[in-house]
Amino acid sequence: QARLKNLNLQGMFTNDIIGSSRADDGRVDDKQVRLFAESIPATKENSETSRALLATGGENDSTSRQLARHVKEAGERYVPGFTVNVIQRRDRYLRGGDHMPFLERGYPALRFTEP
DSSP, X not given: OTTTTTXXXXXXXXXXXXXXXXXXXXXXXXXXXXXEEOSSOOOSSOOHHHHHXXXXXXXXXXXXXXXXXXXXHHHHHHSTTXXXXXXXXXXXXXXXOTTHHHHHTTOOEEEEEOO
């Protein structure tokens, strides 16, 4: 719908498994978050831009990774003692969050989750 309506979407965040920082054993960890950020989108045919990034080692400069670096810097600056752990992959192994359809359509998208 966003693409059909020509919306100016610059990025998408999903907060998945957030707000329950008490582990099964009672430990509370409210000082960090995992942030999943994809590099080059997994597409059937890579675009010329993606091929150039892969050829020059610039896959870490994807729009999602750039957005993740900004989020990490801002989160750690404004929340003392907080750590944003950027995980350099689109999501957990064999999992997929609500951000995946955005990534599949070429939008920068990130997934926040507790450790």
